[in-house]
Structure formats: C-alpha cells, structure tokens
Amino acid sequence: MSLLELDDVSVTYRIASGEVPAVRGVSLKLAAGAALGVAGESGSGKSTLAMSLLRLLPADARVTGKILLDGEDVLTMKWGRLRAVRWAEASIVFQGAQHGLNPVRRIGDQIAEPLLVHGLAKPEGARKRVAELLDQVGLPSWRARSYPHELSGGQRQRVMIAMALACEPRLIIADEPTTALDVMVQAQVLTLIKELVASQDISLIMISHDLSVLADVCGQLAVMYAGRIVENGPSHEVFHDARHPYSKALAAAFPTVGDPVSRMAPKGLGGDPPDPMRLPGGCSFHPRCPVAVEACPTLDVELWSAGAGRTAACVHVKEAS
Amino acid sequence: MTETETPVEHAAATRTTLLEAQDLHVDFASRGRRARAVDGVNLAIGEGEIVALVGESGCGKTTLARTLLGLERPSSGTVRYGGAPLSYDSRSLKAYRREVQLVLQDPTGSLNPRHTVYEAVAEGPRIHGLPDEEKVVADALSRAGLRPPERFFLRYPHELSGGQRQRVVIAGALALNPRVLVADEPVASLDASVRGEILALMLKLRADLGLSALVVTHDLGLAWNIADRVAVMYLGRIVESGPVEQVLTAPRHPYTQALMSVLPESPERVILTGEPPDPTRIPGGCRFHARCQVLASGRAEEAGVAARCRTEPLEILPAVPTAQEACHYAALNP
Numbered sequence: 001m002s003l004l005e006l007d008d009v010s011v012t013y014r015i016a017s018g019e020v021p022a023v024r025g026v027s028l029k030l031a032a033g034a035a036l037g038v039a040g041e042s043g044s045g046k047s048t049l050a051m052s053l054l055r056l057l058p059a060d061a062r063v064t065g066k067i068l069l070d071g072e073d074v075l076t077m078k079w080g081r082l083r084a085v086r087w088a089e090a091s092i093v094f095q096g097a098q099h100g101l102n103p104v105r106r107i108g109d110q111i112a113e114p115l116l117v118h119g120l121a122k123p124e125g126a127r128k129r130v131a132e133l134l135d136q137v138g139l140p141s142w143r144a145r146s147y148p149h150e151l152s153g154g155q156r157q158r159v160m161i162a163m164a165l166a167c168e169p170r171l172i173i174a175d176e177p178t179t180a181l182d183v184m185v186q187a188q189v190l191t192l193i194k195e196l197v198a199s200q201d202i203s204l205i206m207i208s209h210d211l212s213v214l215a216d217v218c219g220q221l222a223v224m225y226a227g228r229i230v231e232n233g234p235s236h237e238v239f240h241d242a243r244h245p246y247s248k249a250l251a252a253a254f255p256t257v258g259d260p261v262s263r264m265a266p267k268g269l270g271g272d273p274p275d276p277m278r279l280p281g282g283c284s285f286h287p288r289c290p291v292a293v294e295a296c297p298t299l300d301v302e303l304w305s306a307g308a309g310r311t312a313a314c315v316h317v318k319e320a321s
Numbered sequence: 322m323t324e325t326e327t328p329v330e331h332a333a334a335t336r337t338t339l340l341e342a343q344d345l346h347v348d349f350a351s352r353g354r355r356a357r358a359v360d361g362v363n364l365a366i367g368e369g370e371i372v373a374l375v376g377e378s379g380c381g382k383t384t385l386a387r388t389l390l391g392l393e394r395p396s397s398g399t400v401r402y403g404g405a406p407l408s409y410d411s412r413s414l415k416a417y418r419r420e421v422q423l424v425l426q427d428p429t430g431s432l433n434p435r436h437t438v439y440e441a442v443a444e445g446p447r448i449h450g451l452p453d454e455e456k457v458v459a460d461a462l463s464r465a466g467l468r469p470p471e472r473f474f475l476r477y478p479h480e481l482s483g484g485q486r487q488r489v490v491i492a493g494a495l496a497l498n499p500r501v502l503v504a505d506e507p508v509a510s511l512d513a514s515v516r517g518e519i520l521a522l523m524l525k526l527r528a529d530l531g532l533s534a535l536v537v538t539h540d541l542g543l544a545w546n547i548a549d550r551v552a553v554m555y556l557g558r559i560v561e562s563g564p565v566e567q568v569l570t571a572p573r574h575p576y577t578q579a580l581m582s583v584l585p586e587s588p589e590r591v592i593l594t595g596e597p598p599d600p601t602r603i604p605g606g607c608r609f610h611a612r613c614q615v616l617a618s619g620r621a622e623e624a625g626v627a628a629r630c631r632t633e634p635l636e637i638l639p640a641v642p643t644a645q646e647a648c649h650y651a652a653l654n655p
C-alpha cells in the first residue's frame with residue numbers, strides 16, 4: 001500500500017475579491033521509502049500542496065479531495081490525532097531555515113521540543129536523542145548549546161532536518177530545503193537528505209523549482225503548472241526527455257555546463273505564469289506554449305499515458321498514444 | 322541574436338580594457354578584527370565583454386563589485402575606468418555612475434512599491450538632468466523588452482510579474498546610457514522559466530549596445546549561458562580565471578573542480594567540508610589548503626608540494642584574459 005495517496009485534492013483560497021484556485025485536482029501516490037520531487041514555479045501551487053498534506057494552511061483555504069496517510073484521511077482527522085501525526089508520522093522542513101528557529105533558545109532545546117511535547121522522551125533521554133540527531137546530520141553534539149545566530153545557514157538547515165527527524169517520522173516534506181544555501185552547502189545538505197532517506201527508509205516529498213536538483217535526489221518527479229500536475233514519471237526520464245512542453249522548458253532553464261547547445265544560448269519561456277484568478281481556458285499553458293495547436297484553448301486536458309509509468313497533460317501526448 | 326555570439330568574434334585578447342581592478346584590497350573592521358574581504362585582486366573587463374565572478378557567499382565577490390562601482394573605497398590598490406584611476410569626490414563619482422550601473426538581485430526589494438514604472442526609470446535621468454525625459458524612459462523600457470513602453474508607464478511594481486520587475490530594474494540602469502552593467506545575482510530571485518529570458522536580454526544588450534557586464538553569481542550555469550570569461554573567487558582572491566569554455570570544461574584549481582563537481586549529475590562529487598572560512602582568519606600558505614581535496618587525499622604530498630601548500634603563499638594572479646590558476650599543485654603540470 002502507498003504510504004501517501006492524494007485523490008483529487010483541490011485547494012481554494014477565499015479572498016476579498018473572490019476565490020483563488022491554487023491546487024486543482026491533484027492525484028498522487030507515494031510508496032513507503034520512495035522519494036517524490038514536485039517541481040513548479042511560484043504560483044504553481046506546489047507549496048500550497050505541501051502545506052495541505054499536514055493541514056497547515058490558513059483558515060481561508062478550503063481543501064477538498066482525500067489525503068490518505070497510511071490509509072487514514074488527514075482532512076477528516078480529529079484535532080488531537082492530527083497533532084500526533086504531525087512530527088511523529090510526517091514532518092516538514094521549510095525553506096529559509098533561519099526564520100524557522102527561535103533566536104533566543106538553544107538549538108538542543110528546540111530539537112528536543114517535539115520529543116517532549118509528544119511524550120516520546122523524558123528530559124534526560126531527550127538530551128541523548130538530541131546528541132544522536134546532531135550526529136546524524138553531521139553536527140558536533142556540543143552544538144546543542146549554541147544559539148541559532150552562532151550557526152551558519154547550512155548548519156541551521158541541518159538543525160531543521162534534525163528536528164524533522166526527531167520523532168522518527170515515516171514521511172518528510174522538504175519545501176525548497178536548499179534554496180537559500182550556497183552551492184557547496186547545498187550539495188552537503190542534499191547528500192545528507194539522500195543518505196537519510198536511503199538508510200532510514202523514510203519517504204520524502206521534495207519541492208523545488210530546480211528540476212536538476214529534484215532529478216538528483218528523487219526517483220519520481222511531478223511537474224506542476226497553474227495548480228495542476230502536467231507531467232509525472234521517473235525523474236531521469238522527465239528531466240532528460242520531458243513530454244510536456246512546460247517540463248521541457250523547466251529542464252532547459254538550468255543548463256548543463258559543458259553542453260555546447262546551451263553555451264551563449266540561455267533558454268527561457270516567453271510570457272509569465274498565469275494569474276490563478278484568471279486562468280486561461282482549455283490547457284492553462286497554451287498562451288506560453290511553443291507547440292500549441294488550434295484545439296489547445298478549448299481542450300479539456302487530463303494526464304494521458306506517456307509511456308511506462310509516465311503521464312503528461314498535453315494534446316501531443318494524447319495524439320501519440 | 323544569440324547566433325552572432327561566437328567566441329571567435331569576441332576573442333578576449335583583442336578587447337581594450339574598460340574597467341579594471343589593480344591589486345585591490347578592501348578591509349573591514351569585524352568584531353575588533355580586520356576582515357580582508359578583498360585581499361589582492363586584479364581583474365579587467367574589456368569593452369563589450371561579459372565576465373562572470375563566481376564564488377560562495379562570504380568570498381568577497383559582492384564587496385569587489387561594490388568597490389568597482391565606487392560604492393566602497395579600497396584600502397589599497399586602484400579601480401581604473403577607461404585607463405584613469407577613479408576619483409572619489411562626489412562630482413567625479415556622479416559622472417562615473419552614469420557610465421557604470423548596478424543591477425540588483427531582488428527586483429521586488431529594489432523597486433519602491435509606491436513609485437510607478439515611469440518614476441522608477443526616470444529617477445536616474447532626473448538626478449543627472451538629462452533632457453527629453455519621457456523619450457529616455459520610453460527607450461530604456463523598450464530596450465529592456467517592455468513594449469510598448471507607454472503601456473507600462475503608470476503601472477506599479479505589484480502589478481508586474483517578477484520577470485517584468487527585473488526588466489524595469491534593468492531599464493532604470495539603461496536609462497543613463499551606461500557602458501558597463503554590474504549585476505549582482507541578476508536572476509537568483511526569478512522563476513526558472515523567466516531566468517533564461519533575462520539572461521537572453523543581457524546578451525542582446527551586449528550585441529545591440531556593446532555593453533560590458535560583470536555578473537556576480539554563485540551559479541556556474543549562468544556563466545556557461547552568457548559569460549565570455551569567468552573568475553573564481555575564494556576568500557578574497559581570484560584563484561582561477563580565463564575563457565568560460567576552458568575554465569568550466571577543464572578546471573585546474575581544486576576549488577573550481579570542487580564547485581563543478583557538485584553540479585547536479587556530475588559523475589564524482591567532491592564535497593568540501595565546512596563552510597567557507599572566515600576572512601578575519603585567512604590561513605597561511607595557500608588560502609584554500611585547509612579545505613583542499615588534493616592536499617587531503619595525499620596527491621599533493623606524492624607530488625612533493627604539500628609543504629609549499631601549507632606554508633608558501635601564492636602570487637596574486639595578474640589581469641590577463643588567458644586561463645590561469647593560483648595553485649602549487651596545478652603549477653607542476655602547466
């Protein structure tokens with residue numbers, strides 16, 4: 001059975017001027033121990049989707065569909081059960097680690113907090129566990145007594161990962177975990193995440209706008225555009241041989257250094273991401289699409305099969321199959 | 322426009338130098354210690370040349386860029402523009418800033434939310450008392466790809482997308498008809514699909530107007546996309562520089578090799594431990610030796626240079642367009 005299963009999940013924000021559909025009918029499955037990358041740009045709904053998994057969205061968001069974590073629907077859980085699930089079964093690493101930590105508390109106490117709150121350890125045991133966790137993320141145990149400002153950005157992100165691991169969750173959701181970090185530190189953190197996922201049999205959902213990073217860490221890749229998944233499949237295939245023109249553009253945006261094709265030839269995509277309150281009809285991508293045909297502005301797109309284990313929401317894929 | 326950009330036409334050796342750093346040092350006081358943010362840099366930017374300055378945060382690349390802009394006074398050494406040393410009285414600096422313009426990283430932060438696009442772009446021309454303001458603004462906007470420009474005059478930043486905002490920032494720089502753009506991470510805060518468009522704009526500006534640019538970035542893919550030459554900075558010094566094709570396909574300095582190896586899909590990763598060291602405590606010998614994978618693996622020892630790596634400082638690299646690196650080990654195999 002899948003550890004996590006999303007069935008037709010939609011999220012709509014109600015604001016003064018109307019309704020904003022941020023996520024529109026997303027269905028996904030994640031097996032235990034697997035890693036899924038969710039790619040997209042700002043406004044694609046990828047972060048909203050991540051937050052909805054643990055019901056962390058603000059009150060003006062309406063979530064519909066089913067989010068099954070180990071067969072249990074997160075959306076209908078009682079408050080007490082939800083509190084137990086957060087941290088203990090699934091935890092989130094947010095982007096911008098420096099803002100996630102309390103500046104006036106020692107990091108050891110902050111890592112211990114979920115353990116104590118969930119009654120998983122007494123203070124003495126928690127101290128031992130904190131040392132263990134710091135070791136797992138590659139920090140010396142004396143760092144437990146440090147304050148966040150004494151740590152570099154990469155070290156703070158390691159602390160966030162240690163917190164996420166504290167209660168031994170089965171699922172970690174990482175939202176742009178390396179965006180604010182330097183290349184070398186980013187490589188350290190990504191390697192750490194990969195090792196932890198592999199060695200502890202944790203499932204991972206990683207969210208980023210950088211397809212190359214996701215392809216590196218995750219086995220499966222889902223690309224979102226305007227609140228929908230437009231392509232889904234094994235990550236190396238999606239990255240190197242995308243079927244949806246939007247995934248192609250995202251993959252080309254990060255050139256391979258040394259590839260003569262991209263030398264002095266940056267590849268972009270004309271136009272801008274759509275306003276979610278005024279989504280184009282038919283395929284939402286058609287105004288920016290380099291291969292749009294006459295049918296696209298009116299066509300109801302869905303995820304069509306695009307080869308073994310792959311789907312893509314593009315009329316060209318539909319015709320090929 | 323990119324078809325015309327062949328390396329042959331832009332052969333580095335034939336360019337006349339426009340902006341140059343000569344033996345530049347910039348120090349700051351940091352908690353009672355002296356931080357050598359820029360610690361001896363020679364760098365020349367030729368006419369119509371795009372140079373990428375890459376390195377990790379804290380390596381001094383932004384300080385170097387600010388000093389080249391005249392925003393920071395060097396502790397020693399000289400900034401030269403058009404052959405003449407920069408003078409720091411306010412009149413000369415004002416004139417200099419018409420020629421060398423800054424493009425900031427985050428367009429949302431660098432635009433005043435209560436100024437219209439017109440006011441944002443007109444600010445520079447007003448300060449410098451340029452005639453025919455409306456035409457200047459319209460021209461700058463259309464050069465930056467915001468066409469027709471009149472449609473954008475009365476828009477506010479919040480009504481624009483991220484890519485459009487960055488184009489407004491670039492238009493603000495172009496309004497003064499500069500010869501050099503200094504861009505600090507020009508696409509770091511933009512969406513992936515927009516990034517290529519802004520980089521293509523920079524290439525187009527070079528092709529149409531002959532603009533030179535220094536692009537400060539941590540992104541080697543960006544250098545590969547648009548730069549003629551790359552300079553890799555580590556702890557206040559340039560440790561390797563040269564034509565992009567050469568440096569990024571066959572890097573010689575272990576630090577450049579490590580940076581390249583952590584790009585996604587590299588076959589073998591060299592992950593340096595720790596964060597970049599502290600500019601208040603620059604190690605003796607080669608400044609990279611404490612993190613150097615060649616030294617740590619014993620290869621430097623085998624080659625008989627390990628002692629020199631630890632004790633003998635390297636010469637400051639000169640400002641030449643050809644490939645060069647500051648490394649005792651690499652020097653054994655020229």
